[in-house]
Amino acid sequence: MSNAFFTVKKPLNEPILSYLQGSPERISLKGKLKELKEQRIDIPVIIGGKEIYTGNTKECVIPHNNKHVLATYHLAGEKEIKLAIEAARLAKKEWESVSWQHRGAIFLKAAELLSGSWRTTLNAATMLGQSKTVYQAEIDSACELIDFLRFNTYFMSEIYTDQPISTNDNWNRLEYRPLEGFVLAVSPFNFTAIGGNLPVAPAIMGNTVLWKPSGAAVYSNYFVMKLLQEAGLPDGVINFIPSSGNLLGDVVFNHQELAGVHFTGSTQVFNTMWKTIGNNIEKYNSYPKIVGETGGKDFIFAHKDANVEQLVTALIRGAFEYQGQKCSAASRAYISAQLWEEVRGVLIKEASTINVGNVEDFSNFMGAVIDQKAYDKIKGYIEYAKASDQAEIILGGRCDDSLGYFIEPTIILTTDPHFKTMTEEIFGPVLTLYVYKEEDFEETLDICNSSTIYGLTGAIFSQDRGALIKMEAHLRNAAGNFYINDKPTGAVVGQQPFGGSRKSGTNDKAGSKLNLLRWMNPRTIKETFNPPTNYRYPYMG
Structure with missing residues (x-):
């Protein structure tokens, strides 16, 4: 038995390799x-x-x-x-x-x-x-x-x-x-x-x-x-x-x-x-x-003073990386009406360029969902939205399992903040958006906080520090991993310890x-x- 007190080198996070052409x-x-x-x-x-x-x-x-x-x-x-x-x-x-x-x-x-x-x-x-x-x-x-x-x-x-603590006596x-x-x-x-x-x-x-x-x-x-x-x-x-x-x-x-x-x-x-x-x-x-x-039903909440390009990037990466099959994936978003028209244009333009296909082709951003069961479940939610008068599919919605279990990145716009795809975990590349009026800002924060059973991850976007403070306080228990001006995915070991409460x-x-x-x-x-x-x-x- 050794009589030394050993120490372990404090780790640094493993560098991410680039996989550039020719590397x-x-x-x-x-x-x-x-x-x-x-x-x-x-x-x-x-x-x-x-x-x-x-x-x-x-x-x-x-x-x-x-x-x-x-x-x-x-x-x-x-x-x-x-x-x-x-x-x-x-x-x-x-x-x-x-x-x-x-x-x-x-x-x-x-x-x-x-x-x-x-x-x-x-x-x-x-x-x-x-x-x-x-x-x-x-x-x-x-x-x-x-x-x-x-x-x-x-x-x-x-x-x-x-x-x-010990004493002289013990x-x-x-x-x-x-x-x-x-x-x-x-x-x-x-x-x-x-x-x-x-x-x-x-x-x-x-x-x-x-x-x-x-x-x-x-x-x-x-x-x-x-x-x-x-x-x-x-x-x-x-x-x-x-x-x-x-x-x-x-x-x-x-x-x-x-x-x-x-x-x-x-x-x-x-x-x-x-x-x-x-x-x-x-x-x-x-x-x-x-x-x-x-589980999780993870959110992005955008204040009227959010940076549109940063928000859109977070929406796309947060919702569609790994086909949305992350418990932390952005699945619902609340967008200020004052931002909406600009966000809609940039979001559809950017998301329309996403390539879906064989991941062995490094130009693809998305692959297939994991299996037939997952494919059928996700497709069912998309079909439900298509048939509803409370929702509109503004991007994607096509599914094809003839070769692989492929589902397009799909964006749903709903008039109901309690709509099925806003409250139930889908675990696929489906993002549902709700546009709120500025006078309903705090009420919508309440809805974001209480409308699902989960409390895993969430993100808020604004350039206004006062608004960030208010959103952070309002959503204190809504997410165990909380992000400010960033997507709600990608927790790193040692940097963002991961986990949520409620039914997460x-x-x-x-x-x-x-x-x-x-x-x-x-x-x-x-x-x-x-x-x-x-x-x-x-x-x-």
Whole structure:
């Protein structure tokens, strides 16, 4: 056991590569895209370091070329889920006894590998499997995941240095134990970095994890798992179990050693999880820590003094990057009537130039939505708006799934601030606008604040400081990540810790120490140097 106090270098955020024409990173990525498309891999369940091929399989397809199969992946059944729990239990004792610097070194090595030789693999897998453009893949599966790995290690070291006050007579220590039991991590399709962070955050604190990736992101998430193994992650610390959510819940939520859940996904699924855990609360050895980031209906609110070009850029990037499939995507906007005519002209002109298509063509700004289910849902909202006398589609609205799941960037103008597409989460490239009169400014702020169940992200635009102060105060609880004169997407690890409240989640702020604190079970230790030898106190004399 070392007797030194170790420090971790404070990280800088990973630089974003440009992928300009002729650049080495562009040439390398193009080659990796070609390589991955030319092979069809078989993705196993990974439990205790062993690869298991169950024979119960599904396919990973390219969303923008939905006849092309990238991989077959095997689903964990009840037997495999129970094996994974046992593997996590067996690995726990040794893993939690590994010194924090050695745990951290594994994830720092993973970050370094991803920054180098693994970068093109993760980016290409994310582009193909999730239809992300090169830029969206780079900021996700490379930069953000690297940042999670490095910053989590740094945050861990900072947490461990936080100790209570002692006196001459006693020494008080705070020991940061991992949770007692195993953690379930359930990750979404839309961010490879979230897929990596959900199991890694508990693991770095000494927990062992069952990781259920989204079926629509198994392809890239499998490469994340292989990256962690190459970095030296011990067997059983993270167990990779693609599976049916219902089956997984039946087994895991009935197990007495469930210690925590790290979740990103829909509000409805999270609500069901929470209810199930509550109903089973008598079964558990301890109260499970439940951490979730769920839905959003994120807004942009434009005051009459907003800069039009800045606002339009935020509307387009906020609503249509990655086909609007971000929980933080701008989905509703409130525009001052005094700005509207100018905004309308610039917005339609700019948004009309957006290219939608195969993300392997780097000139495209948007790819396809993730799958048929998402396509049908988004198309349904567009058709609803087309049929309504309270709405007008002023841009886009066309959908085509003959080759890939393509939906044009669509802008809806409504006369009703409570219109369906203003209040319900769509998770696609659909932006609904409401134009308010200046005399209704504060009333419209109230509507923005109260008309949805969510509280994830939001943005306000104005050049008037007084108006910004008023909007910020009025919308204090409307968003956990709040942006002034910027789009409501693109939170950076260490800069804008991410999460919202209301029905957007538990707001435990991924990308900060706050999240890591949830995966600990602290123990206070008091050592007294000169204990009393008589029970009597002086006042009794």
